[in-house]
Amino acid sequence: MGQKSDERAAVIEENLKECRSLCMFFLFLIIFTSAMMSDTTASAARLADHIATKIDDGPIELEAVSSFSQTYSYLRQVLIPALYVNNTDTNLALSLSSYYQPIDLANRLVGGVRLRQVRVKYTSGCQVGPLFSKFTISCYPTISGDTESKDAFGDSSQFTWSSDPYGTPYVGYLATYPADGYIEVLPTDREEALAMVDTLESQKFMGPWTRALFIDFVAWNMNFGTYAVTTLNIEYGASSGVASHVAMLTMSPRALAFGGSGDAGDTLDLFLQVLVIVFTFYFVFEEVQDARKYGMAVYITDLWNVMDWVNNALLLAAFGVRVFVYAEAQSMNIGQEQLTDKDAFPSLRSIAAWVELVKLLNAVNAVFLYAKVIKYLRHMPVTRDLINTFWKALDLFVPFLFMFIVGFVGFGMSYTIGFGDRIWELSTLGSAITYMCRSFLKDVNILPAYRVMPAFGAMLILIFYIVFLVLGANVLFA
Numbered sequence: 001m002g003q004k005s006d007e008r009a010a011v012i013e014e015n016l017k018e019c020r021s022l023c024m025f026f027l028f029l030i031i032f033t034s035a036m037m038s039d040t041t042a043s044a045a046r047l048a049d050h051i052a053t054k055i056d057d058g059p060i061e062l063e064a065v066s067s068f069s070q071t072y073s074y075l076r077q078v079l080i081p082a083l084y085v086n087n088t089d090t091n092l093a094l095s096l097s098s099y100y101q102p103i104d105l106a107n108r109l110v111g112g113v114r115l116r117q118v119r120v121k122y123t124s125g126c127q128v129g130p131l132f133s134k135f136t137i138s139c140y141p142t143i144s145g146d147t148e149s150k151d152a153f154g155d156s157s158q159f160t161w162s163s164d165p166y167g168t169p170y171v172g173y174l175a176t177y178p179a180d181g182y183i184e185v186l187p188t189d190r191e192e193a194l195a196m197v198d199t200l201e202s203q204k205f206m207g208p209w210t211r212a213l214f215i216d217f218v219a220w221n222m223n224f225g226t227y228a229v230t231t232l233n234i235e236y237g238a239s240s241g242v243a244s245h246v247a248m249l250t251m252s253p254r255a256l257a258f259g260g261s262g263d264a265g266d267t268l269d270l271f272l273q274v275l276v277i278v279f280t281f282y283f284v285f286e287e288v289q290d291a292r293k294y295g296m297a298v299y300i301t302d303l304w305n306v307m308d309w310v311n312n313a314l315l316l317a318a319f320g321v322r323v324f325v326y327a328e329a330q331s332m333n334i335g336q337e338q339l340t341d342k343d344a345f346p347s348l349r350s351i352a353a354w355v356e357l358v359k360l361l362n363a364v365n366a367v368f369l370y371a372k373v374i375k376y377l378r379h380m381p382v383t384r385d386l387i388n389t390f391w392k393a394l395d396l397f398v399p400f401l402f403m404f405i406v407g408f409v410g411f412g413m414s415y416t417i418g419f420g421d422r423i424w425e426l427s428t429l430g431s432a433i434t435y436m437c438r439s440f441l442k443d444v445n446i447l448p449a450y451r452v453m454p455a456f457g458a459m460l461i462l463i464f465y466i467v468f469l470v471l472g473a474n475v476l477f478a
Helices: 002-039 042-054 068-083 088-096 190-202 264-294 303-332 336-340 349-371 373-377 381-419 429-440 447-452 454-476
Strands: 107-109 113-119 181-186 210-221 226-236 242-251
Touching: 002 264, 002 349, 002 373, 042 107, 042 210, 042 226, 042 242, 068 113, 068 190, 068 210, 068 226, 181 190, 226 349, 242 349, 264 303, 303 349, 349 373, 381 429, 381 447, 381 454, 429 454, 447 454
Parallel strands: none
Antiparallel strands: 107 210, 113 181, 113 210, 210 226, 226 242
16 A cells, blocks of 8 residues: 555646646747747838838839849939938927938938948969960959958059958948958038948949948838838849848847836846746756756657756857847947948948847747647647657658759759859759759749750650649649
């Protein structure tokens, strides 16, 4: 009787522990969801959409820019008219406050617009081999650490290289670019800005040495206190190709300071964030206790425990980065310099990237947390049957998936070899595989391969469609 009583007590204790863990997890899930939802505002998305629409609403679209002259025309005819507006709304905004240049009634430009050029050196001996053995051919090569130029240039060496301690490297379509470069800041007066663009063009600020031009500015919504850190990137490839992209990151007050602006919503958000980290420490303590109880060798064989540690590590990392952003923002005194010097450019790209990292870490955490619901409900009959069915299905699915991936790599290689020198999307193995995947999902078509080489292209397209889009899809969805 004594032994049975002890076993029964142990079972009851284990069940109580499971019940307590279940209740704590779902309470934490509710708090985490509430914290993430309160941290996400529709106003930031509307601000980003509004700014993106303004800078692309004109006679020249950014994607259509394909030369240096068109770049200057885009600045004159689209960007400056969009940001340096003189109408009833902006005049009314100026009457309310003379600080910062109004873009419209609700949004203002913090500082001037920065133009940052990444330039390469003029290099001799670019072409080698028997065909050019008797000639010395010089060129402007692709951008790299060795080819980047930092020397002053211009008629009187007026354009000088500058570093940006708060900048971040930029991974573009054609290359990866450093955070520094040749910097010119357009003043906040419209006529002066237009005159400066004319001067830059006449003094040949850009030319065959230019590999990228970054147009940076910071918009601020005075009603919500949200910043839109915007970068327009125009890449000029060594092979004369031009690619453009708009990168915009938003930052709300609650992302930059404890308690944000101090209103009820920001205070609630701070309280929820603190609760999240308190629960995280509690879960870490539980995991340590389980590891000591069962032994590390047994503990790590349960993949749910591994997922718990990854989830807790990401939660702690997100909170750590958030605290770092608070300290960094306080030391930067964002917007203070522009109150006295309205043309000074605030370099906020780095801190905006950290704010974005917090969002991405929490986005991954959301996936892990909701996947862990299965862990806590796995003892229910319905959930248990579902898990067993899933693991049985993997016995057939994994070999098929392996063959599927091998086939995709093979087709990606064939398209890269056959068309990579003429179709940019197929120029590398990685981009070709991505292109094939998009074609499989019917996001793009692969007819450009047919147009380049009809016979060979048609054969590859036919084989690809038969193997993957007919047989593979039917097996996958069967």
